[in-house]
Each structure stands twice: as structure tokens, then as C-alpha cells.
Amino acid sequence: MNIERIGVKELVEECLETKHAVAREHGVSLEVEPDNLEATLYGDRRLLRAAVANLVEMAIRHNRPGGKVTVGFFNDPNRESIVVTDNGRGLPYEDLRSIRDLFCRAATTEVYEVDELDASLLGFSVVKDIADLHGGRVGVRSMEGEGSTFTLHLPRRHRGAA
Numbered sequence: 001m002n003i004e005r006i007g008v009k010e011l012v013e014e015c016l017e018t019k020h021a022v023a024r025e026h027g028v029s030l031e032v033e034p035d036n037l038e039a040t041l042y043g044d045r046r047l048l049r050a051a052v053a054n055l056v057e058m059a060i061r062h063n064r065p066g067g068k069v070t071v072g073f074f075n076d077p078n079r080e081s082i083v084v085t086d087n088g089r090g091l092p093y094e095d096l097r098s099i100r101d102l103f104c105r106a107a108t109t110e111v112y113e114v115d116e117l118d119a120s121l122l123g124f125s126v127v128k129d130i131a132d133l134h135g136g137r138v139g140v141r142s143m144e145g146e147g148s149t150f151t152l153h154l155p156r157r158h159r160g161a162a
Contacts, residue, residue, distance in 0.1 A: 001047065002044050003042055003043060003044060004045060005042055006043060006045050008038070008039045008073045008080075011045070011052065012032055012073070013032075015053040015056055015071070016030050016032065016056065026060050028065070028067045029068045030068075030069050030071075031069070035072065035073075035074075039075060042157055043154060047130045048134070048152075051131065051152055055082075055150045056084055057123070059085070060086075063086045063147075064088050068087050069085070070083075071084050072085070078156055079155055080155075084152075085147065085149045086148055087146070089144070090146050090147050090148055091140075091142040127150075131154070135154070136155060138153070139153060
């Protein structure tokens with residue numbers, strides 16, 4: 001991994017730029033919460049761009065025509081967090097359980113066939129792996145019919161970063 005200082009605004013803009021066509025195709029608008037985007041974080045730009053872009057694309061694809069995807073950022077003394085929120089269909093409880101099970105897969109010896117997994121869950125797995133590589137985690141909140149919020153939490157400063 002190539003750890004560097006990354007401007008949050010630049011990272012978010014890079015991700016959204018690549019997703020405008022998909023958003024238009026699905027009739028979904030993309031927005032940025034302007035608060036705190038001047039902040040910086042530490043990580044591998046290529047991997048973090050892939051993680052955020054993946055969350056944005058999943059929010060677009062699980063949204064509804066006329067829906068909205070918003071990307072924001074917040075920090076606290078311990079971590080930096082990029083937040084992707086949609087006002088789409090939300091996730092049913094069973095899908096949330098599947099995500100949790102997928103996120104906890106290292107603790108299980110169960111082997112899945114690719115066609116047994118909802119393809120959309122593979123995107124969550126990629127984001128989780130990128131978060132893990134950075135010493136972070138992924139959070140999810142969702143209410144069926146009301147939308148979802150996915151949060152990529154990263155340590156305030158990556159181990160080994162200058």
C-alpha cells in the first residue's frame with residue numbers, strides 16, 4: 001500500500017466524477033455535503049477511491065428513480081469517516097444479516113458458491129477488505145423503504161504514516 005495524505009474533497013470529487021453516468025442512467029442525483037470536506041486523511045488513494053466509488057455505485061443501484069445519493073465526511077478524535085447515504089429502498093433485515101455474516105466471514109469456515117451470494121454483497125466485501133487494510137471498519141444503517149447509510153471509518157492517522 002502507498003500511504004499518503006489525501007484531501008477528502010478531492011477524493012470524493014474523483015469518485016463522483018466516475019459515477020455521474022451510472023447515476024443519470026438510474027435517475028439518481030449525486031450530492032456532496034459541503035461540511036468538513038477540506039479535511040485530510042491518510043491512506044492508499046487508489047484503494048480508498050475504489051472503496052468510496054463502490055459505496056456510491058451500490059447506493060445508486062439500490063436507489064429509486066428520482067432518488068439521491070449524498071457523500072459526506074466527519075471526524076472525531078479517533079477516526080475519519082466518509083459517509084454515503086441514499087434515500088432509496090433501504091435494505092431488508094435479512095440483507096443486513098447477510099452483510100454482517102459476510103463481514104464476519106473470517107470467523108467462519110463456511111465456503112460460499114459465488115451464485116449463493118447476492119452479487120451486491122460482493123461490493124460490500126471489497127469495501128470491508130479495503131477498510132481492514134487501513135485498520136478501519138465499515139458501518140451500515142438501513143431501514144427498509146427509507147434508505148441506507150454506509151460509513152467508511154478510518155483511524156485518525158494510519159499506522160506508519162509520517
